[in-house]
Amino acid sequence: MTVPYTDNGADDRRSLHERIAADLRDEIMSGDLAPESKLPSTNQLKERFEASNATIQKALQLLKEEGLVIGRAGAAVTVREHRQRTMRPASYMAPAPPGEPYRWLTEATKHGAAAHSTLLKVSEVRPPADVSAALNLAADETALLRQQILAIDDEPVELVDSYYPLGIARGTAITAKRKIKGGTPALLSELGYPPRLSVDRVSARVPTQEQFQALRLPSDLPVLRTLRVVHSDGDLPIEVTVMVKAGHLYEMQYEFTPE
Structure with missing residues (x-):
């Protein structure tokens, strides 16, 4: 019609x-x-x-x-040339091999793009309610936040807020304001918390002021927000990450094998 x-x-x-x-x-x-x-x-x-x-x-x-x-x-x-990028989370969720960069960077480079990350802040904060619930924290408990912006060809593409329980992060390189070689999945594995299961919740939202500015969005088009909970042995939540990207430029691809 x-x-x-x-x-x-x-x-x-x-x-x-x-x-x-x-x-x-x-x-x-x-x-x-x-x-x-x-x-x-x-x-x-x-x-x-x-x-x-x-x-x-x-x-x-x-x-x-x-x-x-x-x-x-x-x-x-x-x-313009095809602007919509297809993100395949499964391709960069595993820890990077020793000495290799964070998988997100290597995957982006495979498609001929120049990718880099910029660490914006590392601080102890009170997480959003959904993050606290995923980490099994009490309402007033804090967590360690590592915030970074990921860019492809100097265009900001994803704002990433990663939260860690203080019992895991304290006394480790996670608390330092510098990049972690191989990314936090590799470090968590070294610390005895190997990632075993990742659960994504994807939603479309109107961008917050911080997201709008960080991603240099042209208007109030929706963003894709992924809440990823990473579990280690014993179903222990070791990392919760909120990833936000421009909704008009990205799509998510997940692959499933029928049981």
């Missing part, structure tokens, strides 16, 4: 140009508008969406700010 693109529709309260941008964004992300292909002309878009030239230009400007298309007024607008 075709939904009319009127400004007085009761079902969709977004402005008309936001609704038009949403439909074009979906076609770009699904591949219906392929990378390096030209978008329909302004006249074609005006006819399709029953909108004015100014409204179409405002919709295209949103997509330009998001980095999905390139072009200028009066010229053809082109879809």
